[in-house]
Amino acid sequence: xxxxxxxxxxxxxxxxxxIRSLLIGLSLAFVALFLFAxxxxxxxxxxxxxxxxxxxxxxxxxxxxxIRMTLTIAAIAVPINxxxxxxxxxxxxxxDFPGKAFLITLIDxxxxxxxxxAGLMLVLLFGANSTLxxxxxxxxxxxxxxxxxxxxATLFVTFPFVARExxxxxxxxxxxxxxxxxxxxxxxWRTFFTVTLPNIRWALLYGVLLCNARAMGEFGAVAVxxxxxRGETATMPTMVEMFYNEYLSVAAFTLAAVLAMLALxxxxxxxxxxxxxxxxxxxxRRH
Amino acid sequence: MYRTIQIGGHxxxxxxxxxxxxxxxxxxxxxxxxxxxxxxxxxxxxETVSFHSAFRKALTGGHxxxxxxxxxxxxxxxxxxxxxxxxxxxxxxxxxxxDPTREFYREYNELFNVWWTxxxxxxxxxxxxxGGAGAQAxxxxxxxxxxxxxxxxxxxxxxxxxxxxxxxxxWQSRLPHNSSPYTSTIVFLVREGNPRGIEDWDDxxxxxVQVITPNPKTSGGARWxxxxxxxxxxxxxxxxxxxxxxxxRNVPVLDTGARGSTTTFTQRGxxxxxxxxxxxxxxxxxxxxxxxxxxxxxxxxxxxxxxxTLVDGNITSDALRAAAEAYLQHLYSPEAQALALSHYYRxxxxxxxxxxxxxxxxxxxxxxxxxxxxxxxxxxxxxGEGGIFDQIYEE
Numbered sequence: 001x002x003x004x005x006x007x008x009x010x011x012x013x014x015x016x017x018x019i020r021s022l023l024i025g026l027s028l029a030f031v032a033l034f035l036f037a038x039x040x041x042x043x044x045x046x047x048x049x050x051x052x053x054x055x056x057x058x059x060x061x062x063x064x065x066x067i068r069m070t071l072t073i074a075a076i077a078v079p080i081n082x083x084x085x086x087x088x089x090x091x092x093x094x095x096d097f098p099g100k101a102f103l104i105t106l107i108d109x110x111x112x113x114x115x116x117x118a119g120l121m122l123v124l125l126f127g128a129n130s131t132l133x134x135x136x137x138x139x140x141x142x143x144x145x146x147x148x149x150x151x152x153a154t155l156f157v158t159f160p161f162v163a164r165e166x167x168x169x170x171x172x173x174x175x176x177x178x179x180x181x182x183x184x185x186x187x188x189w190r191t192f193f194t195v196t197l198p199n200i201r202w203a204l205l206y207g208v209l210l211c212n213a214r215a216m217g218e219f220g221a222v223a224v225x226x227x228x229x230r231g232e233t234a235t236m237p238t239m240v241e242m243f244y245n246e247y248l249s250v251a252a253f254t255l256a257a258v259l260a261m262l263a264l265x266x267x268x269x270x271x272x273x274x275x276x277x278x279x280x281x282x283x284x285r286r287h
Numbered sequence: 288m289y290r291t292i293q294i295g296g297h298x299x300x301x302x303x304x305x306x307x308x309x310x311x312x313x314x315x316x317x318x319x320x321x322x323x324x325x326x327x328x329x330x331x332x333x334e335t336v337s338f339h340s341a342f343r344k345a346l347t348g349g350h351x352x353x354x355x356x357x358x359x360x361x362x363x364x365x366x367x368x369x370x371x372x373x374x375x376x377x378x379x380x381x382x383x384x385x386d387p388t389r390e391f392y393r394e395y396n397e398l399f400n401v402w403w404t405x406x407x408x409x410x411x412x413x414x415x416x417x418g419g420a421g422a423q424a425x426x427x428x429x430x431x432x433x434x435x436x437x438x439x440x441x442x443x444x445x446x447x448x449x450x451x452x453x454x455x456x457x458w459q460s461r462l463p464h465n466s467s468p469y470t471s472t473i474v475f476l477v478r479e480g481n482p483r484g485i486e487d488w489d490d491x492x493x494x495x496v497q498v499i500t501p502n503p504k505t506s507g508g509a510r511w512x513x514x515x516x517x518x519x520x521x522x523x524x525x526x527x528x529x530x531x532x533x534x535x536r537n538v539p540v541l542d543t544g545a546r547g548s549t550t551t552f553t554q555r556g557x558x559x560x561x562x563x564x565x566x567x568x569x570x571x572x573x574x575x576x577x578x579x580x581x582x583x584x585x586x587x588x589x590x591x592x593x594x595x596t597l598v599d600g601n602i603t604s605d606a607l608r609a610a611a612e613a614y615l616q617h618l619y620s621p622e623a624q625a626l627a628l629s630h631y632y633r634x635x636x637x638x639x640x641x642x643x644x645x646x647x648x649x650x651x652x653x654x655x656x657x658x659x660x661x662x663x664x665x666x667x668x669x670x671g672e673g674g675i676f677d678q679i680y681e682e
Contacts, residue, residue: 128430128451137430145431227431228416229381242417245546246389247574 042260045253057251058258065231066239066255069150073235074215077154081215082208085162090196092163093170094178104167110159118156119224122149145227150235153221158211165207166200173199202277206270213266217259378610379412383433385420385507385593386546387567391630392437398626399617403610411610419544420507427451427598434602434611437595439507439545440656441465442666444596453600467592468618469632472653473508473515475583476552476561476568483559487585488519491560492533499558500538501548503669503676507593508545510670512562515589517669518654522587532679553580564591565648569631590653 015023046054057063088107092100110118126133126143136143143149177199181191197204219237226233234242236259243252305314314323384392396413404410416423416431420439427433428450438444441459448456459466477485483496491498501509513531520530540557542548545567552561553571560583563571568582595615602608617623619636627634628644637645659665669675 123429126430128428133430137432142430142432144429145426227426228418229414229431230416232414245386245417245550247570 039260042253042256045249046257048253049250053250054254054257057248057254060251062231062234062239063243063251063255066234066236067258069147069234070216070236070259073151073154074212076151077158077215078208078212080155081158081211082162082204084159085164085166085207085211086200086204088163089166089170089200090192092167094175107160107163110157115153115157115218115220116224119153119221122152122156122221122225126152144225145229145233147233149225150222150233153225154215154218157218157221158215161211161214162204162207165203165210169200169203170196202273205273209266209270209273213263216262377412378409378604378607379414380434380607380611380614381414381416381432382435382437382614383416383423383427383431384437385423385439386417386544387508387549387564387570388437388593389415389417389546390570391566391627391632394630395618395623395626398623399614402617402620402622403613408610411614413614417546419501419505419547421505422543427453432601433598434607435595435597435615437593439591439593440510440662441592441594442510442662442670443507444594445662445666447598451600453598454596455599458596459594461596462594462615463619464635465592466594466596468595468615468623469593469627469634471565471591471593471632472588472651473511473562473585473591474565474568474588474651475585476549476563476571476580477559477583479579479581481581481583485560485583488516488530488534488587489523489525491516491537491562492530496537496560497539497558498534498537498560498562499540499542499548499552500562501545502541502543505543506545506548508564508567508591509548509562511564511589511591513669513676514656514659514665515562515585515587515654518589518658519585519587528675528679535679565633566631569647584649584651587652587654590655592656 058067088103091097092104123144124130126136126149128134128137133143141148143152177195178191181195186194217237218235219241222235223238223241226235226238228234228238228242230239230242236255240252240256240259243249243255305316307313308323312323312325382392382396392415396415400410400413416426416433418426420443423431423438424436424443424446427436427447436444436447444458445456448454448458462468464470475485477483483493484490485496490496500512503509503513516531516534517527520527540548540551542551545564548561549563549567549571552558553575561568565582568580572580572582595618597608597611597615602611618627621636621639624634624636624638625640625644628637628640628647631647633648634640656662656665667674
């Protein structure tokens with residue numbers, strides 16, 4: 001009996017068709033209701049008054065400033081966190097040192113701290129009422145309620161993405177190849193660029209995409225430190241809220257739709273990556 | 288050679304010419320940073336660039352393309368350096384305001400700039416920041432570099448003066464009418480046809496009536512709401528604390544600002560009655576349709592005075608001071624008063640207002656904050672830590 005069960009193509013699940021289709025239907029309904037419907041609503045609301053109104057909304061100086069702000073923030077925050085992520089993952093996986101577990105926990109901190117708390121920490125640290133903040137403001141270098149504060153808030157919340165993607169991959173790969181390179185006389189940099197980086201490049205790209213999606217979408221932490229100055233310290237998510245509160249729903253939903261499209265583009269890139277390089281990804285990451 | 292360039296919609300920067308970028312833009316050394324942008328013909332001509340042409344230019348999106356082309360470092364400089372303190376050459380006013388004034392100041396800023404340039408001045412850039420009055424005051428205390436604050440009540444401006452010393456404690460005597468260029472009052476917004484039959488304050492404590500009002504800790508409007516309800520109870524020989532407590536037990540959501548409460552009530556459809564600024568209630572009718580909501584005027588309400596003042600400590604130049612002072616004083620001009628009236632504020636000067644704007648406001652018996660002893664007494668007693676609101680809300 002058991003021999004037959006092992007070799008014949010009997011389905012593993014034995015639920016009747018009815019149960020199966022019920023489960024599949026439930027999952028599809030859930031996805032449609034909670035993911036697809038809201039997304040469609042955003043686009044429907046944006047186009048409620050037609051393409052022209054939506055495009056006009058994007059031409060508003062405040063909307064353009066917000067788009068520019070978000071793209072700039074992402075363009076700075078993502079490379080910084082990519083470099084940091086590689087450095088942290090490299091240090092954690094290729095070397096042994098005391099306090100390693102503690103460092104890994106620290107890197108995860110932004111995942112567990114509420115973004116609002118992250119924003120308030122920045123206000124407390126760099127606000128006018130702290131010694132450091134007072135000095136910076138007196139010297140015309142305000143951090144909170146200005147560009148640097150928004151950048152810091154974004155850096156904080158997107159901190160772990162790249163490192164978190166890289167660490168499991170690099171642990172799995174071990175140190176043998178780097179050690180081989182070193183015994184062959186390669187320098188540290190050469191080892192990194194010719195051995196380590198090619199091994200982690202897909203995981204790195206994956207981490208960067210996730211990091212980028214979050215950097216562009218972050219609301220909570222940025223809202224606390226932005227000061228809500230229209231056209232100056234408003235990012236796309238905060239501008240969406242402002243437009244919505246001003247009864248400019250077409251502008252709000254158009255900007256939200258642009259944000260959603262940026263997110264979808266990120267997902268598309270991610271899927272393309274997985275599809276084109278499935279074998280490489282499978283080889284380098286298993287989680 | 289000194290050149291003046293345009294870096295934002297109508298932001299100008301001046302500095303030593305460094306190089307031409309080939310696409311018509313030039314790069315200059317502005318002393319603290321390098322900037323790039325389209326040159327204006329001569330340094331003097333900054334005064335001839337009209338606000339409207341600059342505004343139109345911003346609308347056509349030319350500077351978006353320019354901004355993106357400028358690349359990463361250029362963008363960092365452009366964003367990092369446009370704070371009022373850093374851009375000495377272009378005058379930039381940051382107006383930190385409360386929630387319901389968004390539409391009014393959007394139009395007033397244009398009106399002011401037209402008038403200001405007609406006086407022979409260079410156009411000023413006016414930035415707006417809106418939120419719950421208490422939260423906005425908190426941001427200024429924490430270092431938001433407001434040039435002027437236009438908040439919902441004087442207690443929040445007092446708090447800024449007290450904690451930062453950015454301007455004198457007697458700021459409210461610097462401009463007419465207690466520094467309040469416009470006033471308003473508190474009314475009820477109910478759903479079309481008033482299905483719950485809400486006519487006065489005592490209908491708000493009935494079982495099952497859902498009342499929408501923001502949090503008095505963060506919202507100025509909410510504090511006026513609270514005091515108006517309190518005044519009604521006192522007038523009608525009810526225990527005010529018990530009455531107001533019963534009202535707050537009917538509140539399902541406490542938003543942080545007036546506009547948040549308005550959207551909760553109008554767009555999310557929560558609640559039977561919204562306690563709203565009169566101007567906010569009229570605006571909701573105008574924006575969302577007269578046939579969706581009705582305004583109910585209670586038997587007694589409160590005269591709400593949202594004051595304005597200059598934040599002296601954040602003024603970095605004489606030119607900025609002149610522009611910012613004119614910005615506040617011009618709020619009292621007949622045309623600005625007419626604009627305030629058209630935005631449903633009870634302004635003082637009706638001489639240039641459309642007749643229907645001036646005649647819109649229903650007669651209502653108004654108590655004033657002076658009847659409560661003034662904000663310096665009311666703020667700590669009613670809304671301070673452990674004050675009457677805290678005691679009521681804990682029950």
